């Protein structure tokens with residue numbers, strides 16, 4: 503039997519495995535699905551509204567503030583000599599920064615994803631879409647993604663699903679998510695803290711590493727693992743070395759703080775809100791992880807994200823050794839920057855204005871990254887990585 507036939511049979515067998523249900527099994531299926539869709543949309547609306555507000559951000563600052571790049575008064579370069587081009591597999595990217603996965607959910611969801619996909623297509627940067635979990639039980643979601651792909655056939659999209667869904671879903675279903683999006687790679691997000699605090703959370707991670715290994719073994723596209731802003735410990739990084747993943751996005755603390763986001767969805771006087779807020783600033787910072795990793799050899803690419811807010815941050819993260827650098831909340835902020843906060847989710851998005859501010863934000867990132875490269879005498883990203891950091895404070 504040829505190998506193609508064997509793998510297709512394997513996939514058929516896997517697809518017959520019954521997925522665990524998300525809700526009480528006694529609830530009739532159509533009611534359960536309706537409930538799931540309603541909850542999903544309402545949660546995504548909350549996320550959008552809360553992440554746009556300052557209270558969702560880690561109030562304790564960012565570790566990158568302690569990192570300085572080595573200024574050169576004689577850079578021996580001209581501005582036009584600087585290239586910020588990067589690569590993902592065989593695809594040339596115009597910049598090392600990307601749109602980190604975001605579910606825009608129901609309100610404004612399609613418009614936001616369209617604007618970001620247009621940017622990805624036009625500028626040639628990667629875009630991680632938000633969790634495709636809804637597509638596992640709602641065909642409408644699949645249609646939405648297919649429509650997006652039709653509108654932006656050249657967008658560089660990465661699929662996304664959470665580890666807790668991966669564990670209970672046949673891999674064939676996971677691959678279908680990538681098919682409908684025609685994605686270049688699949689991102690698995692791990693978010694144990696968020697799942698514990700979230701009202702509708704699913705903190706079920708047992709068997710996660712073996713599910714990930716199985717997925718990588720069978721996946722026709724590269725698999726990337728990311729956190730959502732709490733980072734990875736040394737033990738996690740070591741365990742991931744045995745899974746065959748293509749890249750690890752460290753996603754450290756210091757930016758959007760998901761324990762705060764979920765806490766703020768509860769009543770102000772509830773114990774749930776207090777318990778959630780207690781975990782503000784939990785986890786590892788990007789700089790701590792990257793500093794530790796100077797001594798580690800890992801068999802996957804290392805990407806950085808979590809609290810990256812401008813092109814200087816991007817330069818620092820590249821100089822610290824990351825291949826690509828992700829930003830999430832700042833893209834959203836720029837899309838909504840033209841409307842006062844209270845109006846943000848009530849009015850229709852003015853696509854033209856949002857498009858313009860998104861492009862301005864992109865241009866700003868490019869300018870800031872190039873400035874940092876010029877002033878460190880780095881003509882390209884490989885040069886920026888070589889000894890451009892000036893360690894200060896606790897890291898020396």
Ligand SMILES: Cc1cc2nc3c(=O)[nH]c(=O)nc-3n(C[C@H](O)[C@H](O)[C@H](O)COP(=O)(O)O)c2cc1C
Pocket residue numbers: 549550553602603604605606631632633662690691728729730731753756757758807808809810828829830831832834
């Ligand atoms: C509105 C919103 C929705 C998000 N949804 C997802 C998601 O569905 N899947 C995921 O992996 N990460 C999701 N994230 C997390 C981001 O990808 C990122 O890891 C985190 O917000 C930290 O980056 P930041 O500080 O730049 O926002 C979301 C972020 C935002 C702001």
